[in-house]
Amino acid sequence: MSTLFISDLHLSGERPQLIEQFIQLTRNEARKAEALYILGDLFEAWLGDDAVLPEIAAVIEALKTLTKNGIPVYVMAGNRDFLMGEGFETMSGVKLIDDPTVIDLYGTPTLLMHGDTLCTDDVIYQQVRTRVRDPAWITAALAMSIEERIATAQKMRAQSQAHTQDSAEEIMDVNADAVTEALRQYGVTRLIHGHTHRPAVHSLAVNDQPATRIVLGDWYRQASLLRCNETGCELVSE
Numbered sequence: 314m315s316t317l318f319i320s321d322l323h324l325s326g327e328r329p330q331l332i333e334q335f336i337q338l339t340r341n342e343a344r345k346a347e348a349l350y351i352l353g354d355l356f357e358a359w360l361g362d363d364a365v366l367p368e369i370a371a372v373i374e375a376l377k378t379l380t381k382n383g384i385p386v387y388v389m390a391g392n393r394d395f396l397m398g399e400g401f402e403t404m405s406g407v408k409l410i411d412d413p414t415v416i417d418l419y420g421t422p423t424l425l426m427h428g429d430t431l432c433t434d435d436v437i438y439q440q441v442r443t444r445v446r447d448p449a450w451i452t453a454a455l456a457m458s459i460e461e462r463i464a465t466a467q468k469m470r471a472q473s474q475a476h477t478q479d480s481a482e483e484i485m486d487v488n489a490d491a492v493t494e495a496l497r498q499y500g501v502t503r504l505i506h507g508h509t510h511r512p513a514v515h516s517l518a519v520n521d522q523p524a525t526r527i528v529l530g531d532w533y534r535q536a537s538l539l540r541c542n543e544t545g546c547e548l549v550s551e
C-alpha cells in the first residue's frame with residue numbers, strides 16, 4: 314500500500330487527455346492506495362462551488378467514486394483553485410486541508426504545502442496573494458455573477474502571465490531561507506510541495522539535521538506522481 318501525492322494538474326477543457334489520465338489514476342492506482350493527496354492547483358481555475366465548469370464534471374464524478382470506495386482524498390487549495398469550499402467537499406467526497414498541513418507519513422512527520430508561499434522573492438506575487446485571500450475579497454468574488462467571475466479570472470490570469478514573463482527565473486522559485494524556516498517552524502525534516510513545476514528531490518540541512526524537499530511536477534505535458542510507503546518515496550513521471 315502506498316500514499317500518493319500529486320499537484321498542479323491544472324485540469325481544464327483545454328487538455329482533455331490529462332483529464333482522462335487523472336480519471337484513470339482514480340480508477341487504477343489510487344483505488345489501491347492508502348490515501349491520495351492533491352497539493353493544489355488540481356484545476357486550472359475554480360470559480361466557486363456553484364460554478365462547476367461542464368468539462369470538469371467528470372473529474373468531480375471520478376473523485377466521488379474514489380472516495381465512495383473508501384479511499385481518503387485530501388485536497389489543498391492552490392493559487393488557481395483557492396475558491397474551493399464546502400460545496401466542493403460535498404460534491405466530491407474529498408476533504409480540504411490547510412496550507413500548510415503536517416502529516417505522519419509512515420513515521421516521518423512531513424510538511425505539506427502548495428509551495429507558493431515559499432516564493433518570497435516574488436514580492437508582487439505575494440502582494441496579490443494577500444489581496445485575493447482576504448475573506449472580504451473572496452466574499453465579493455463569490456457574490457459576482459458567473460460571467461463576471463470568468464472575466465475577473467481571465468484578467469488576473471493575463472496580469473499573472475505578464476508578470477511571469479517580466480520576472481527572472483530565480484524569483485519564481487522557492488526562497489531557500491523560507492524553506493529552512495518552514496521546516497524549522499514545524500519541526501520536520503521532510504517537505505512536499507508543488508507550484509514551481511520543477512519536480513526534484515532536494516537534500517538540505519536544517520539545524521544540522523539532514524532534510525528532504527520533494528517538489529511535485531505539473532501535469533501540463535505528462536502525469537507526475539509521488540509514491541510513498543514504509544521504505545521511502547519515489548517521484549515518477551508517466
Ligand SMILES: [Mn+2]
Nearest residue numbers: 354391392508
Ligand atoms: Mn500553483
